[in-house]
Amino acid sequence: MRIIKFIIQKEFLQIFRNKGMLPIIIILPIIQLLVLGFAADYEIKNITVDVVDRDHSSWSNRLTGKLKASGYFLINNYTPSSSTALRDLESRQADLALVIPPHFERDLVRNQGQKIQLLINAITGIKAGVAAGYLQQILSEFNKEIQIEWLSQPTASPTRAVGINTTTAYWYNPYQDYKQFMVPGILVVLVTMIGAFLSAMNIVREKEIGTMEQLNVTPIKKLHFIIGKLLPFWIIGLMELTLGLLLAWWIFDLTFAGNLLIIFMFAAIYLLVMLGMGLLISTKTDTQQQAMFITWFFIVIFLLLSGLFTPIDSMPGWAKSITLFNPVGWFIKVIRMVLLKNSTWSDVQTAFYAITAFAIAVNGIALLLYKKRI
Amino acid sequence: MTIFHFIKKECFHILRDKRTLLILFGMPVIMIVLFGYAIRNDLGSSKLVIVDNAHDTYSQQLTDRLDASKYFEVSYQLNTIEQIDQVFRKEKASIALVIPSQFGHTLMHAGSAQLLLIADGSDPNTATSRIQYAQAIIQSCQQDMQVAGPQGLHIHTDIRMLYNPELKSVYGFIPGLMALILMLISAMMTAITITKEKETGTMELLLVSPLKPVLIITGKIVPYILLSFINALLILGFGHFLFDVPILGNTALLLLESIIFILTALSLGILISTLTSSQQTAMMISLGGLLMPTVLLSGFIFPLSSMPWPLRWIANLIPAKWFILILKDIMLKGSGWRQVWEETLILLVMTTLFTGLSIQKFKIRLDK
Numbered sequence: 001m002r003i004i005k006f007i008i009q010k011e012f013l014q015i016f017r018n019k020g021m022l023p024i025i026i027i028l029p030i031i032q033l034l035v036l037g038f039a040a041d042y043e044i045k046n047i048t049v050d051v052v053d054r055d056h057s058s059w060s061n062r063l064t065g066k067l068k069a070s071g072y073f074l075i076n077n078y079t080p081s082s083s084t085a086l087r088d089l090e091s092r093q094a095d096l097a098l099v100i101p102p103h104f105e106r107d108l109v110r111n112q113g114q115k116i117q118l119l120i121n122a123i124t125g126i127k128a129g130v131a132a133g134y135l136q137q138i139l140s141e142f143n144k145e146i147q148i149e150w151l152s153q154p155t156a157s158p159t160r161a162v163g164i165n166t167t168t169a170y171w172y173n174p175y176q177d178y179k180q181f182m183v184p185g186i187l188v189v190l191v192t193m194i195g196a197f198l199s200a201m202n203i204v205r206e207k208e209i210g211t212m213e214q215l216n217v218t219p220i221k222k223l224h225f226i227i228g229k230l231l232p233f234w235i236i237g238l239m240e241l242t243l244g245l246l247l248a249w250w251i252f253d254l255t256f257a258g259n260l261l262i263i264f265m266f267a268a269i270y271l272l273v274m275l276g277m278g279l280l281i282s283t284k285t286d287t288q289q290q291a292m293f294i295t296w297f298f299i300v301i302f303l304l305l306s307g308l309f310t311p312i313d314s315m316p317g318w319a320k321s322i323t324l325f326n327p328v329g330w331f332i333k334v335i336r337m338v339l340l341k342n343s344t345w346s347d348v349q350t351a352f353y354a355i356t357a358f359a360i361a362v363n364g365i366a367l368l369l370y371k372k373r374i
Numbered sequence: 375m376t377i378f379h380f381i382k383k384e385c386f387h388i389l390r391d392k393r394t395l396l397i398l399f400g401m402p403v404i405m406i407v408l409f410g411y412a413i414r415n416d417l418g419s420s421k422l423v424i425v426d427n428a429h430d431t432y433s434q435q436l437t438d439r440l441d442a443s444k445y446f447e448v449s450y451q452l453n454t455i456e457q458i459d460q461v462f463r464k465e466k467a468s469i470a471l472v473i474p475s476q477f478g479h480t481l482m483h484a485g486s487a488q489l490l491l492i493a494d495g496s497d498p499n500t501a502t503s504r505i506q507y508a509q510a511i512i513q514s515c516q517q518d519m520q521v522a523g524p525q526g527l528h529i530h531t532d533i534r535m536l537y538n539p540e541l542k543s544v545y546g547f548i549p550g551l552m553a554l555i556l557m558l559i560s561a562m563m564t565a566i567t568i569t570k571e572k573e574t575g576t577m578e579l580l581l582v583s584p585l586k587p588v589l590i591i592t593g594k595i596v597p598y599i600l601l602s603f604i605n606a607l608l609i610l611g612f613g614h615f616l617f618d619v620p621i622l623g624n625t626a627l628l629l630l631e632s633i634i635f636i637l638t639a640l641s642l643g644i645l646i647s648t649l650t651s652s653q654q655t656a657m658m659i660s661l662g663g664l665l666m667p668t669v670l671l672s673g674f675i676f677p678l679s680s681m682p683w684p685l686r687w688i689a690n691l692i693p694a695k696w697f698i699l700i701l702k703d704i705m706l707k708g709s710g711w712r713q714v715w716e717e718t719l720i721l722l723v724m725t726t727l728f729t730g731l732s733i734q735k736f737k738i739r740l741d742k
Contacts, residue, residue, distance in 0.1 A: 168509075
């Protein structure tokens with residue numbers, strides 16, 4: 001125990017002595033949380049539109065008005081010419097163009113139906129899809145409005161308004177605030193970075209500058225050395241999580257629906273997995289550069305398959321099976337479930353079993369591979 | 375001629391390190407495969423629970439229609455609304471449909487009936503799409519039930535998705551991936567290699583050699599230019615031949631722009647290496663200052679237009695943003711030099727600026 005205490009003391013001394021590292025451990029995560037929190041927003045806003053109005057009727061004016069009033073769209077250009085709109089689309093001035101054909105109002109009444117064209121810059125697939133969705137919603141509302149007005153006119157045949165009305169409700173995030181969903185995921189990214197990167201680099205550094213050999217000839221036991229090396233980062237990781245949660249609560253008004261104890265318990269085991277991964281990587285590499293690249297490689301794959309940015313539901317079956325072996329994915333799932341939905345211990349049990357299994361496996365392998373020799 | 379020997383030595387250094395090499399070429403390939411096949415924004419099948427209080431043919435019809443669509447899979451029949459919360463909390467389902475009692479009866483006799491759709495709103499966008507899909511299915515089901523909706527005056531929308539008709543996410547990902555990988559190799563690798571020479575003390579040995587400092591730095595970066603260029607070709611090739619991402623514009627222009635971006639990234643890498651003397655710090659600066667912004671603020675994953683203005687403003691300072699715009703223009707729109715010269719100029723100005731700063735800083739280090 002005494003030996004472990006000394007190693008930990010030495011590690012903390014080294015970490016806090018390094019003026020370059022300290023801001024990285026404390027300031028970088030804060031900046032990252034702030035930038036990510038505001039940047040990682042899939043809510044599509046400020047869609048710029050060119051309205052090509054070749055009708056200039058009262059209805060086409062009303063439709064343009066509705067577009068403006070919806071709050072999603074910014075009118076970039078109001079023009080009668082399609083070629084202007086196409087040019088704006090190409091030069092990225094406009095995200096989409098709404099083309100109202102000539103005699104729109106007249107033909108709509110005469111033929112009982114009329115076409116409107118939407119030209120969308122679809123390079124960013126998600127934005128295009130969402131923009132098209134919003135616009136169609138506005139169009140169908142507009143359509144309903146004019147239908148009702150038209151039908152209430154005495155000239156039209158009376159029809160009763162019938163059908164199924166659907167009311168919708170969004171639970172757990174009633175204001176549809178994207179940050180409530182994203183920020184908990186970002187906290188996981190912070191903890192992951194600290195855990196995996198710093199531990200791997202720290203051990204490899206001793207190898208690279210040769211102090212590892214000096215440590216190896218001391219009577220320190222292998223297990224003691226590893227515990228002494230990893231424990232400081234485990235503590236830093238948990239502190240980082242606390243700091244992140246506080247900031248999230250303070251800046252992003254994150255609601256904490258569930259029990260924070262579950263999150264901390266999960267984080268405690270999760271950090272063991274990440275530190276174990278760092279240890280494992282450090283046994284297989286000789287330079288910090290290698291360690292960093294390998295860690296980066298795995299973290300990127302873990303993050304991409306974690307459901308942080310894109311829903312796991314959309315992945316094909318084989319990718320979904322891979323996500324079951326992704327510790328980052330489990331943690332993101334748990335932290336979102338607990339913070340947003342007040343999921344309880346029994347709801348997240350499976351995740352706890354999985355992460356504990358990973359912790360044992362990763363650390364077991366790392367211990368077996370770690371050799372204390374010169 | 376010494377410079378060639380020096381470059382040769384640097385190449386050996388890189389080629390000797392098989393693990394890093396494997397990652398440098400393996401990472402782009404794996405990322406392309408993940409982005410191309412696994413990472414999708416479109417919604418897959420969601421689990422749906424139904425609280426059916428009516429138990430009539432109409433409610434059955436609705437359930438069957440929802441189950442049959444590729445977007446939903448009916449996983450449970452529940453008895454009360456309260457139970458939905460339990461299912462949502464376990465993530466066993468993400469959307470619920472509540473059918474009131476006497477649903478069919480009301481629909482037929484009163485002419486209209488109410489349905490309630492409840493979505494797990496934790497992920498707002500997915501929840502909205504789920505609700506939209508469910509509503510569309512209910513609408514079409516209603517038409518089959520031959521309950522007439524309002525007549526006449528139908529506006530049909532004819533949607534044309536320009537430049538990416540099938541809305542493939544991979545079209546947007548390939549340019550972003552190019553920027554990310556080139557940034558990683560050119561900026562991060564150079565920053566770390568040069569700081570490594572400093573940290574281990576070999577930089578001083580090099581500086582007392584007859585090679586000029588400029589030549590030393592050139593020698594160090596040339597191998598990385600080659601590596602980056604090969605990687606750029608690799609990504610473009612994969613994107614084009616495996617995922618059918620078009621290259622409508624001039625390929626030569628595309629490659630020229632890639633080289634310009636590689637130079638920008640290299641100048642950034644050198645700048646970082648002049649600011650720090652420890653590999654760990656260099657790595658953390660590269661990760662936090664280069665890779666994170668390249669992923670987040672370049673428009674690669676998250677649309678820039680949705681961000682608050684301070685972030686949109688900062689995004690202008692990120693080289694990857696301009697490079698991604700250039701790539702998308704040339705590849706997907708077939709733009710030529712006339713459309714992309716402004717973005718190119720910005721990249722060139724950035725490169726000059728970073729190089730100038732590095733030269734200044736580098737001299738200061740020599741004086742010490």
